[in-house]
Amino acid sequence: MTQPFELPAFYMPYPARLNAHLDRARDHSPRWAAEMGMLEGSGIWTGADLDAHDYPLLCAYTHPDASAEDLCLVTDWYVWVFFFDDHFLETFKRSQDRAGGKAYLDRLPAFMPMDLSAGTPEPANPVEAGLADLWARTVPAMSEDWRRRFSTSTENLLNESLWELSNINAGRVPNPVEYIEMRRKVGGAPWSAGLVEFAARAEVPAAVAGSRPLRVLRDTFSDGVHLRNDLFSYQREIEDEGEMSNGVLVLETFLECTTQEAAEAVNDLLTARLQQFEHTAVTELAALFAETGLDAASGARVLAYAKGLQDWQSGGHEWHLRSSRYMNGAAAPARSPLDGPGGLDIAGAAATPFGRGAGAVTTTRRAESARARRFRHVPHQRVGPSLLPDFLMPFDLRLNTHLDGARERVKDWAHRVGILDGVPWTEAKLADYDLPLCAAGLAPDASADALDLVSAWLAWGTYGDDLYPVVFGRTHDVAGARAATRRLGQFMPVEDPAAVPPPVSPLERSLADLWPRTAGPMTVAARRRFRETIDVMTASWVWELDNQAQNRIPEPVDYVEMRRMTFGSDLTMCLCRLGHGPKVPQEIYRSGPIRSLENAASDYACLMNDVFSYQKEIEYEGEIHNGLLVVRDFFDCDYPAALRIINDLMSERMRQFQHVAAHELPVLYDDFGLDDEVRGILDGYVRDLENWLAGILNWHRYCRRYRESDLRRHSGRGWPLGGPTGLGTAAARIPLPAGA
Secondary structure, eight states: OOOOOOOOOOOOOOOOOOOTTTTHHHHHHHHHHOOOOSSTTSSSSOOHHHHHHHHHHHHHHHHHOOOOOHHHHHHHHHHHHHHHHHHEEEEEEETOHHHHHHHHHHHGGGGOSSSSSOOOOOOHHHHHHHHHHHHHHGGGSSSSSHHHHHHHHHHHHOOOHHHHHHHHHHHHOOOOOHHHHHHHHHHHHHHHHHHHHTTTTTTOOHHHSSHHHHHHHHHHHHHHHHHHHHHHHHHHIIIIIIOOOOOHHHHHHHHOOOEEEEHHHEEEEHHHHHHHHHHHHHTHHHHHHHHTTHHHHOOOOOOOOHHHHHHHHHHHHHHTTTTTTTTOOTTOOOOOTOOOOOOOOOOGOOOTTTTTTOSSSOOHHHHHHHHHHHTTTOTTTTOOOOOOOOOOOSSSSOOOHHHHHHHHHHHHHHHHHHHTTTOOOOHHHHHHHHHHHHHHHHOOOOOOOHHHHHHHHHHHHHHHHHHHIIIITTOOOHHHHHHHHHHGGGSSSOOTTOOOOOOOSHHHHHHHHHHHHHHTTHHHHHHHHHHHHHHHHHHHHOOOOOOHHHHOOOHHHHHHHHHHHHTTHHHHHHHHHHGGGGGHHHHTSSHHHHHHHHHHHHHHHHHHHHHHTTIIIIIISSSOHHHHHHHHHHOOOHHHHHHHHHHHHHHHHHHHHHHHHIIIIIHHHHTTOOOOOHHHHHHHEEEEEEEHHHHHHHHHHHSSSHHHHHHHHHHSSSOOOOOSSSSGGGGGOOOOTTOO
């Protein structure tokens, strides 16, 4: 069969190594699979199928240092997960039996009890039998925290198969951001990361397991595994299985390009994700250890875990080159950046016991060009007024009737808490920014008091976002920013919302005023969740300062995910949910459809802000955190081309929002058996998010924050083209304090 595209040259910075216990795993694996009923008679596999797939080779490559016993156990896990994938395909995907698939999946968590003494049901099929056996053999060596995390990733892996089935039913190709998010759950790499902790005896300490650096290591690992698999499995998934969930197909559809061009773009994204993994490990782990006071032994486990993830990447690549399961003929030859006509070839450094595999090379010229380009941005380039496309906005704007009064009251509040002291805001800037206009669109039916509260929160978040670059960014004082951010937590007590220390800055004083007014009526659990939205936002401001100090344009996926935090999406959406009360179960808010709905809305709003603020951020502020700049850097394209891509992505995210609301939420309601009252609350939340989107677009159009005339006026210097540009000129743009 002819391949649909030529495999690209892969960036693979770590050579694959083979576990010495491979033969023992090969001997054990078919016996275990037969005992579980997965081979002859299952209707899915024969012994010959299992031998051809060679999962022991996969695990021997991906866990090169595991003991013989652990390698056999990890291999059994992979036999089980691949059998599940094929079993679900044959039983439910091909017949498009969603109801049967859900009933099948609903039983599986019962075979993963936190306490083994609780027992499990009687297995009814090989998947259940295998899971019960594996769980009992694995979890005694791991903590309860690991058990919860691994159980969650296993359930995600299983349950999100319904998402794939729904997309097949709808004949729908997901958009790129949606695909990356869902592929992590469906593809199972976070699940594989959990097994790395087990096999490497490197369990991640609970104190840091939820931190940004560990999340990024896990997610970049996951995306690398999945994007590589998409390149190798395109032919099988698209031509044989009728899948809609493959990264090559996703970019081929979104970019309207050839399959070969899409494959190259997927490989570029794979490279970017691997380089983000390296960057995070080198620049963020040490700071995390110091900030959390992690002891040496715990820090060593984290580093061993990171090494285990690296081993998995290189070993997984090598296995894909050899497995009969994938398209791997005529793979692109490995090339070194030093290669040229008659040049030096150092690719042999990545040789394996079976000879050098395609792409098994330290790096490629294309990968290193992309890496270097990310650090070469010259700030304050002249770009001219921001270009505005024809935004897709299907929702009508409604404005709160208390808007005029809110404008006066937020000014009085801002004076009272001291955020108009001239750095970085003045009363004129507050009036121009007109945050109550945004609040009036977000909350068109709110009372005057409620609108004032939303206006003040928007003012506080925007003020803080403007303040950090001025106070900490221009001197690269990341340590000072971390200290200031930690202090903000003292003004958001969970147990007693009024118990706060004396504030020492306008940012603290304004937060100390807002927190008890908002959190006072909440339950303790709701306060904790609300505080998390603010902690996430303020921590993301420090992330921006870190990148700014390194002059590093963010990698695309990391940017999109962090942009939701810097924009304060969770905070403002949480304000929309204040009236829901305890009637909506928290698992509904954590469900895939609700998160998909919120993320789609958030990405639309964040990218819209990037479009409006392009001149402000790139030319006037020397900023690097803008989606258009990220796209320009990744695709090495010009501003108009980046704008087309961003606008297309915004439109796709808007269509996804509408798709989830129309098609996925009703299924969620049925799956959870929600009553009419709860369904009405959630339908109202969709309308709240529609107001949120329409209100944010209206505010961007009519506030006086982004137009060139406003930028000149706000710069305070009257430069004819916005002031001097280039390195070394940032000091000329620091606003003077009032009266200076």
